[in-house]
Amino acid sequence: MALRVKALQSLLVEKGLVDPAALDAIIDTYEHKVGPRNGARVVARAWTDAAYLARLRQDATAAIAELGYGGRQGEHMVAVENTPETHNLVVCTLCSCYPWSVLGLPPVWYKSSPYRSRAVIDPRGVMAEFGLVVPEDVEVRVWDSTAEIRYLVIPQRPAGTEGWSEDALASLVSRDSMIGVAFAGASGAGS
Amino acid sequence: MNGVHDMGGMHGLGPIAPEADEPIFHERWEASALALTLAAGAWGRWTLDASRHARESIPGPEYLRMSYYEKWITALEALMIDTGLVTADEVASGAPAAGFARAAPPLTAERVAAAMAAGGPTDRPLGAAARFAVGEAVRTRNINPVGHTRLPRYARGRTGVITRAHGGHVFPDANAHGRGERPQPLYQVRIEAAELWGPDADARSAIYLDVWEDYLDRA
Numbered sequence: 001m002a003l004r005v006k007a008l009q010s011l012l013v014e015k016g017l018v019d020p021a022a023l024d025a026i027i028d029t030y031e032h033k034v035g036p037r038n039g040a041r042v043v044a045r046a047w048t049d050a051a052y053l054a055r056l057r058q059d060a061t062a063a064i065a066e067l068g069y070g071g072r073q074g075e076h077m078v079a080v081e082n083t084p085e086t087h088n089l090v091v092c093t094l095c096s097c098y099p100w101s102v103l104g105l106p107p108v109w110y111k112s113s114p115y116r117s118r119a120v121i122d123p124r125g126v127m128a129e130f131g132l133v134v135p136e137d138v139e140v141r142v143w144d145s146t147a148e149i150r151y152l153v154i155p156q157r158p159a160g161t162e163g164w165s166e167d168a169l170a171s172l173v174s175r176d177s178m179i180g181v182a183f184a185g186a187s188g189a190g191s
Numbered sequence: 192m193n194g195v196h197d198m199g200g201m202h203g204l205g206p207i208a209p210e211a212d213e214p215i216f217h218e219r220w221e222a223s224a225l226a227l228t229l230a231a232g233a234w235g236r237w238t239l240d241a242s243r244h245a246r247e248s249i250p251g252p253e254y255l256r257m258s259y260y261e262k263w264i265t266a267l268e269a270l271m272i273d274t275g276l277v278t279a280d281e282v283a284s285g286a287p288a289a290g291f292a293r294a295a296p297p298l299t300a301e302r303v304a305a306a307m308a309a310g311g312p313t314d315r316p317l318g319a320a321a322r323f324a325v326g327e328a329v330r331t332r333n334i335n336p337v338g339h340t341r342l343p344r345y346a347r348g349r350t351g352v353i354t355r356a357h358g359g360h361v362f363p364d365a366n367a368h369g370r371g372e373r374p375q376p377l378y379q380v381r382i383e384a385a386e387l388w389g390p391d392a393d394a395r396s397a398i399y400l401d402v403w404e405d406y407l408d409r410a
Contacts, residue, residue, distance in 0.1 A: 005220040005264055007285035009227055014286075016293040017234070017276055021300035023226035029307055030225065031215050072229075072310040076357070078379075093199030093343050095243055096259065101310075105225070108217075109209045111259045117201040120345065120398055121388055129207045140396040144199065146341045147360060147377055147401035148239075148313040176209075 035104035036175035038069045039152055042102060043178065044170035046079070047157045057081075060152065064102060074101025074150055080143060081154040082180075087134045088153045089127065089180035091119035092145040099150035103175055110179065120144055130181040153177065155184035192337055193344060195251035200345035200388070204255075224260040228267050229307075233298035236274035239311060240367035244339040245269050315374035317359035321404065323378060327353050328410035331380075331402065339367035342406045346398070350410045351382035354399065362403055376404040 012018045042064055046053045056063040060077040064070060077099065080088040092098065093116050098106040109115050119126050123140045127133070134140060143151040155177040161169060176182035198204065216222040232242065245266035247254070254262065271277045281288055298306060323329055333348040334340065341363050360377040384396035 001258075001261055001264070002218065002220040005223045005227070008264065008268065008282065009223055011277065011281055011285050011287065012227065012231065014293075015277065015281075015291060016295055017271075018227060018230040019296040019299050022230050022296065022298045022303050023223065025300045025303035026226040026229050026307070027222045029303065031222070034307075035215075070310070071308040072306075075310040075312040076314060078355075091199075093345075094197055094341060095246065105215055107210070107213050108259070109207050112207065113198055113201075113204040113255060114207045117198040117204045118207075120199045121202070123396060124393060126207060130209060137395065140393065142396070142398045144343065144346075144398055144400045146343065147357070147363075147403070149357060149377075149379075149401050181209075 030100075030105050034069075034100060036102075036173075036178065037170070038067070038104075039099070039102035039175070039178045040170040040173035041067055041166075042069070042079075042152065043154055043173045043184070044166045046154050047169055048166055056154070064152075069101050071101050073097070074099050076149045077102070077152060078149055079152050079154050080141065082156045084138070084156070086139050086141060087180065088141050088143060088151075089119060089123050090143045090145065090151045090153060091116060093117070093120055094144075094146060097145035097148075097150065099152050101150075102152055103178060107175070127181055130176065132182055153180045155182075158183070158185045192247065192339065193335055194247050195254050196247040197344050199343045221260040224264045224267075228263050230296065230298050231267060231271060231276070233296075233306065234274075234276060235297070236276060237270045238366050239313075240339060240361070240363040241369070242266060242270060243363070244367040247339070313361040314357075315359045315361060315372060317374060317376060321356060321376040321378075323353050323356075323376070323404070323407065323409070325353050325356055329353055329378075329380060329402075329407045330410040331382075332406055332408060334406065336364065338364065340364050340406075342402065343400070345387060346382060346400055346402075349382050349386050351380040351386070353378045354381045355379035357401065360403070362405065364403075364405070378402050378404070378407070380407075 056079045060079040096111040123142050172184050177184045246262045268282050272279050330350045357377040359374040361372040362375050365373040380402045382398050384392040
């Protein structure tokens with residue numbers, strides 16, 4: 001694949017169809033500028049600011065734009081909140097739609113056939129493969145991203161974090177918790 | 192189209208394999224595949240819906256074998272050949288045809304930030320009133336088009352409830368095939384797991400999909 005892509009790239013550059021500096025800028029955007037830290041900031045704000053949470057419920061695209069995030073694959077956002085009664089899980093069974101503007105590019109497992117096929121028919125089994133057990137009395141809602149609406153899960157705020165700063169709270173919010181395959185918590189920050 | 196890409200509800204495709212500390216790109220060519228696809232897309236020769244259709248048109252056995260970015264590159268080559276930006280011979284040889292006219296790329300480095308920030312919103316004004324209202328019971332149609340559609344097989348001919356109205360959005364079934372945007376109302380629909388998967392399904396589980404008006408009838 002490396003050779004094939006290199007050949008295509010040199011063809012397109014030579015024909016003046018793509019600008020090599022633009023390619024670098026696109027890669028830099030998704031390697032360094034857009035990623036799950038964006039979404040974690042949205043979640044931390046929602047946890048600490050009731051008025052912001054209300055705006056997020058009303059119009060998530062606008063509320064997320066308040067923090068400076070939007071654009072490609074985040075043009076139309078809906079935030080779905082986990083509560084003691086409800087747990088949310090996001091998938092795209094038909095391709096790999098994902099909220100790039102707040103989570104960056106999707107991980108391989110999200111784009112994989114096993115996840116795409118089973119998330120809708122066996123969400124609890126899928127979550128268990130991530131080590132996540134959602135209690136039987138909690139309703140599981142699976143969001144299949146069939147249109148251009150992108151879904152961001154707002155995980156539950158961990159207990160014992162009263163009075164924490166927004167930055168400290170954001171560090172508890174993992175990418176996986178904003179897809180719905182993890183809870184927010186101590187093991188958050190990395191993935 | 193009833194392709195293997197429409198895999199919701201299938202069993203047997205293997206374990207999910209989350210990778211700890213996964214890099215954004217596993218190899219540099221993956222980064223190039225992403226960037227080339229976005230940069231070439233800036234020519235406006237195809238729509239997002241057409242590019243999705245190009246990926247799902249990869250023959251099923253190949254589709255299942257290929258990695259994500261391999262599908263992207265395969266679809267990009269097909270789209271660029273179909274729209275005349277390159278020829279199949281050029282892709283095969285990696286060199287421009289003799290006497291080619293050098294173009295000026297529409298997406299320059301200075302424009303990348305603005306282009307990514309703008310994205311491609313699909314909401315559109317509607318000429319007519321929406322047929323359905325939040326809270327109404329609806330039934331998805333049993334359609335099996337050979338072209339692009341965003342109504343998954345597992346959710347066809349099923350009853351659910353409208354939980355949100357998203358306003359007008361570009362209709363992919365038309366837009367993917369160069370038949371125009373034909374915007375129509377888009378709804379969020381809740382379908383209970385038991386309606387989709389039968390009496391043995393998890394009683395405390397539901398699927399939400401975004402469904403265009405043409406996919407729906409009143410229940």
